[in-house]
Amino acid sequence: AKSGGRGAFRFFEPELDELMHARRNLERDMRKALAQGEFELHYQPFVDVESGQACGFEALLRWHHPERGLVSPAEFIPLAEETGLILPLGEWVLRAACAEAAKWPPALTIAINLSPAQFRSKDLVSIIVGALAASGIAPQRLELEVTETVIMHDSEAVFAALGKLRELGVRIALDDFGTGYSSLSFLQRFPFDKVKIDRSFVSELSRKKGEAHRIARAVVAFAVSLGKTTTAEGVETAEQLDILREEGCAEAQGYYFSRPMPASSIPQLAQRKAET
Numbered sequence: 001a002k003s004g005g006r007g008a009f010r011f012f013e014p015e016l017d018e019l020m021h022a023r024r025n026l027e028r029d030m031r032k033a034l035a036q037g038e039f040e041l042h043y044q045p046f047v048d049v050e051s052g053q054a055c056g057f058e059a060l061l062r063w064h065h066p067e068r069g070l071v072s073p074a075e076f077i078p079l080a081e082e083t084g085l086i087l088p089l090g091e092w093v094l095r096a097a098c099a100e101a102a103k104w105p106p107a108l109t110i111a112i113n114l115s116p117a118q119f120r121s122k123d124l125v126s127i128i129v130g131a132l133a134a135s136g137i138a139p140q141r142l143e144l145e146v147t148e149t150v151i152m153h154d155s156e157a158v159f160a161a162l163g164k165l166r167e168l169g170v171r172i173a174l175d176d177f178g179t180g181y182s183s184l185s186f187l188q189r190f191p192f193d194k195v196k197i198d199r200s201f202v203s204e205l206s207r208k209k210g211e212a213h214r215i216a217r218a219v220v221a222f223a224v225s226l227g228k229t230t231t232a233e234g235v236e237t238a239e240q241l242d243i244l245r246e247e248g249c250a251e252a253q254g255y256y257f258s259r260p261m262p263a264s265s266i267p268q269l270a271q272r273k274a275e276t
């Protein structure tokens with residue numbers, strides 16, 4: 001930073017310096033982590049509201065940092081996006097999650113989060129085709145979760161990529177529904193198969209009336225009215241699940257059913273699905 005003139009400006013320099021230093025360290029650590037296998041995927045089921053059976057699992061990235069312990073994706077994904085590291089990291093996630101799903105009963109879906117930066121890469125479709133081929137899973141078992149910001153950047157290229165993926169049979173889910181700024185007409189044109197209602201609305205669902213509850217219910221009703229499969233995120237109570245069922249929401253996901261867990265904990269759960 002410039003050190004000209006104003007004392008007040010210089011006052012903030014050490015803090016800014018520290019912040020930049022911390023970010024550089026984090027970036028360096030992330031590159032090493034990818035090479036050394038410190039990233040891991042945890043899996044959280046999403047469940048059919050009527051039958052209570054798992055429909056599939058969402059892959060959620062975890063980083064076992066040698067000194068800092070478990071680092072949350074909320075902390076490192078934004079930096080991975082800024083530095084471009086999300087591209088190799090995202091490709092690793094796609095390959096690892098598809099390979100894991102290949103061990104499950106074929107009725108189970110694997111849902112994977114994609115960053116806007118991955119959509120800006122020309123290679124996205126071929127990377128996904130590669131991950132499907134390497135794992136041997138059917139494209140119909142893969143669901144890609146994207147947020148509205150993905151489409152707002154470069155909608156023509158993104159629409160083309162989404163179209164190709166859907167032609168292959170891959171499903172597209174709109175993540176964090178209710179938190180974006182898209183117009184209704186835009187949502188109608190957006191080629192997706194599923195809506196995931198953001199946790200912030202689900203947590204407001206309760207029998208107590210009131211403004212927040214009414215808005216939450218309206219968001220659920222609107223998501224259902226789009227005519228796609230609807231999944232509610234962050235379901236933590238039986239009451240929330242009941243209200244979602246009343247509103248016609250098809251699937252639910254959240255701590256009420258299961259926290260995200262390592263792959264080694266999945267077999268029993270998946271087995272139950274296979275038996276019925």
Ligand code: C2E
Nearest residue numbers: 060061073074077093113114115234235236254255256260
């Ligand atoms: P998301 O895609 O909205 O994922 C849902 C988040 O809610 C996860 O946080 C999950 O652990 C948490 N969650 C699930 N059920 C409950 C619940 O009942 N209550 C509460 N309080 N939380 C619940 P997580 O795993 O920390 O991931 C945070 C975000 O990081 C994700 O939000 C996603 O945007 C991003 N992310 C995670 N893995 C990946 C990845 O592989 N690639 C990309 N691009 N982003 C990822």
Ligand code: CA
Nearest residue numbers: 058113145175
């Ligand atoms: Ca997600």
Ligand code: CA
Nearest residue numbers: 175176196233
């Ligand atoms: Ca979400």
Ligand code: CA
Nearest residue numbers: 147175176198
């Ligand atoms: Ca989110």
